[in-house]
Structures are given as structure tokens and as C-alpha cells.
Amino acid sequence: MQTPAPPVRRLDLDWIRVSAFGLLILYHVGLVYAPYDWHVHSVHTFEWMREGVLITNPWRLTLLFLVSGAALRFMTLRRTAGQVAKARAERLLPPLIFGTLLLVPIQSWIEAMDKGGWDRGFVAWWMREFSLSGIANGVPVNHLWFIVYIAAYSAVVVLLMMRPLAMARAEERLTTLLAGSRVVWVPILYLIVIRLTLFPIFGLTNRLSHDWYNHALSLGAFLFGFLIVRRESIWRDLEKYRWVGVGLAVVALPIMMMQTAHPGGGAYWGIPRGIVFGIDQWAVILAILGFGSRHLRNADSPVLRYVTDAVFPCYLAHQTILVVAVWLIQGQGWPAPLEASVLVVATIGGSLLVYEIVRRIPLIRPIWGLKPLKAAKPAPTDMRAARDGDPA
Numbered sequence: 001m002q003t004p005a006p007p008v009r010r011l012d013l014d015w016i017r018v019s020a021f022g023l024l025i026l027y028h029v030g031l032v033y034a035p036y037d038w039h040v041h042s043v044h045t046f047e048w049m050r051e052g053v054l055i056t057n058p059w060r061l062t063l064l065f066l067v068s069g070a071a072l073r074f075m076t077l078r079r080t081a082g083q084v085a086k087a088r089a090e091r092l093l094p095p096l097i098f099g100t101l102l103l104v105p106i107q108s109w110i111e112a113m114d115k116g117g118w119d120r121g122f123v124a125w126w127m128r129e130f131s132l133s134g135i136a137n138g139v140p141v142n143h144l145w146f147i148v149y150i151a152a153y154s155a156v157v158v159l160l161m162m163r164p165l166a167m168a169r170a171e172e173r174l175t176t177l178l179a180g181s182r183v184v185w186v187p188i189l190y191l192i193v194i195r196l197t198l199f200p201i202f203g204l205t206n207r208l209s210h211d212w213y214n215h216a217l218s219l220g221a222f223l224f225g226f227l228i229v230r231r232e233s234i235w236r237d238l239e240k241y242r243w244v245g246v247g248l249a250v251v252a253l254p255i256m257m258m259q260t261a262h263p264g265g266g267a268y269w270g271i272p273r274g275i276v277f278g279i280d281q282w283a284v285i286l287a288i289l290g291f292g293s294r295h296l297r298n299a300d301s302p303v304l305r306y307v308t309d310a311v312f313p314c315y316l317a318h319q320t321i322l323v324v325a326v327w328l329i330q331g332q333g334w335p336a337p338l339e340a341s342v343l344v345v346a347t348i349g350g351s352l353l354v355y356e357i358v359r360r361i362p363l364i365r366p367i368w369g370l371k372p373l374k375a376a377k378p379a380p381t382d383m384r385a386a387r388d389g390d391p392a
Contacts, residue, residue, distance in 0.1 A: 069225030262350025
């Protein structure tokens with residue numbers, strides 16, 4: 001009897017990844033109305049958005065890094081370290097270069113005009129950004145920082161793959177460390193410690209060389225996903241304690257919002273706030289992973305297959321589309337609910353339209369994060385060939 005081949009992906013993680021990206025669009029639309037320094041703003045600003053963003057802000061990106069690490073683990077099952085490095089470079093570098101050269105400059109040009117720092121055309125702005133002096137001041141990557149970090153963390157995994165015994169020991173120790181109820185409180189303890197020790201010093205910069213709290217958080221989540229994704233004992237515990245995660249999150253979120261709203265919320269050197277933040281962070285992730293594993297592992301559908309392929313191009317396009325949309329409609333005098341609804345529809349619809357266009361053009365698929373189209377295979381000559389053909 002043959003041993004079943006290991007799974008090459010987890011449908012629950014695909015659903016989580018796609019859902020988290022959808023929340024990212026809503027979050028970015030929310031920032032248009034928040035009292036924060038974002039790229040462009042509506043004429044409407046709502047102070048309650050300081051608390052509103054806390055619904056997803058503590059855990060959304062951490063969850064995405066965790067899922068990305070898990071997906072990379074499946075990718076490594078039949079590849080050497082060198083093959084993984086090549087595949088990651090081919091998938092990540094063309095979109096990063098393309099986005100930095102075109103998509104991000106559109107955003108920064110509109111931001112400069114919106115804030116009164118520029119009154120000339122896009123070409124002149126682009127020439128300024130990529131002049132010697134512009135490059136010396138740093139080239140912005142805006143939302144593409146996530147790709148930069150995924151590329152860097154993938155390089156860490158490649159180095160880890162070159163030491164398979166060390167990787168196996170790390171996986172075994174992590175599995176032991178997280179056994180049983182420890183899957184609840186060990187990650188919470190880790191998140192609280194880095195929040196209290198690293199965040200006050202480094203903050204969040206999204207700059208690879210000066211972002212040590214973010215690396216402790218995001219690289220930690222990435223490696224966590226990479227190392228535990230094939231450990232069924234951990235997934236059983238995540239499912240077992242999923243309602244504990246829900247309970248902790250239900251308690252932590254309103255406390256976190258009150259701490260943000262109240263002038264004294266940062267008292268005692270911010271320690272109470274950091275503790276609640278860390279609890280909420282892992283509690284929501286625990287609940288999402290537990291419920292996803294319990295109910296979505298085999299939940300395949302044409303919709304999932306479509307959006308899974310579309311999510312990378314949509315990620316690349318969405319913020320540029322949103323910034324352009326805000327710029328075009330911000331002076332129309334629309335009420336906030338109508339304006340926000342238009343922004344959501346325009347951003348999602350525009351991103352999907354971009355995907356529908358670029359997926360049909362083989363030459364530009366790689367710069368939008370899509371794999372090259374495979375040549376059609378000849379039809380099998382007999383029934384055995386049809387049964388035994390490559391399922392990919």
C-alpha cells in the first residue's frame with residue numbers, strides 16, 4: 001500500500017489569505033477617513049477611526065505573514081534550497097521592480113499634489129523621483145513593503161533549508177513548546193514581550209533595515225507558519241482552543257479601544273496597553289486558524305480558485321486605484337457613506353479588472369505576480385494516460 005502524498009496546499013489557508021486581503025482593502029479605505037497621516041484623505045475625517053482600525057490592525061498583517069510562511073513550506077516540499085530561491089526571485093522581483101517604477105510613483109505624485117508640494121505633471125515627478133538626488137533620498141515602495149519583507153524572509157527560509165537537521169529540530173521544539181494549552185498562552189507571552197521591549201524603541205517603520213520590532217513580529221509569524229503548518233497536533237490544539245481565542249478577543253478588543261480613546265490609556269509606561277494588544281493579537285489569529293482548520297480545509301470552490309489567482313495582482317493594483325479614486329472624487333461634495341461605498345467598489349472592481357486584463361497577456365503576467373502560461377499538453381492517447389496524467 002502506497003503512502004499518500006503529502007498535501008501541497010491547505011484550502012483553509014487560501015480562504016484566510018483571500019479574506020485578509022479583502023480586509024486590507026477596507027482598512028485602506030478606512031485610512032482615507034482616519035485622523036492619521038496617510039497618502040490622501042477625504043474631506044470627511046472621523047476621530048472614531050482611531051478605535052475603529054483596532055478591529056483588524058493588531059493581527060491582520062501578522063496573520064498574512066503566518067499564512068505566507070505556511071504556503072512557502074508547501075512550496076519547498078519538492079524543491080531544493082536553490083530552486084526555492086530561484087522560484088521566489090522569479091515570482092517576487094518583477095512585480096516589486098514594476099510596482100516601484102510605476103504603481104508607487106502614481107501614488108506619490110498624487111500625494112504631493114494633494115498636499116501642495118507639487119504642481120507639475122507625472123513625467124516630471126517620475127524624473128525627479130528617480131534622479132540621482134531622488135534615489136539618494138530613498139525610493140518609496142509604499143504598500144509594496146510587504147513584498148520586500150516576504151522576499152527577505154524567504155531568503156531566511158532558504159538559509160534554513162540548507163541546514164535540514166537544524167530545521168527539523170526547530171520544528172520539533174516548536175511543536176513541543178506549543179503542545180496543549182500552551183498554543184494559547186506561549187504566543188501571547190511572546191507578543192507581549194516584544195511589544196513592551198522592542199516597540200517603544202523601534203516602532204513600526206516598514207523599512208527593512210530599521211524595523212526590528214516588525215521583524216520580531218512578522219518574521220516570527222512567517223517562520224511559525226513555515227514550521228508548524230504540517231504538524232497536525234498543533235492544528236488539533238488550534239481547533240480545540242478556537243473558542244478560547246474568541247472569548248479572549250471579545251474581552252480584549254473593547255478594552256484596547258478604551259485605552260486608545262482615554263487620555264490616560266498609555267499610563268504605566270504603556271505596559272497595560274501592550275499586554276492587551278498582545279492578547280488580542282494572538283486571540284484573533286488563534287480563533288481564525290482554529291475555525292478555518294475545522295471548517296474550511298476541504299472547502300474548494302471555483303470562487304476560491306479564481307480569487308486565489310487574482311489576489312497578488314489585486315494587491316499590487318489596489319492602493320494605486322484607491323489613491324486615484326480619492327483624488328478624483330474628493331471634491332465632489334458627496335456624503336461620506338456614498339463616497340466610501342464608491343471607493344470600495346472602485347478599488348475592488350478596478351483591481352479585478354486589472355487582473356482580468358493582465359492574466360490574458362502572457363508578456364506582462366510575471367510583472368503582475370502571475371505565473372507564465374503553460375503550453376497546452378497533448379491529449380492522452382489512451383485511458384491509462386488519462387488516469388495517470390499530471391494533476392497540475
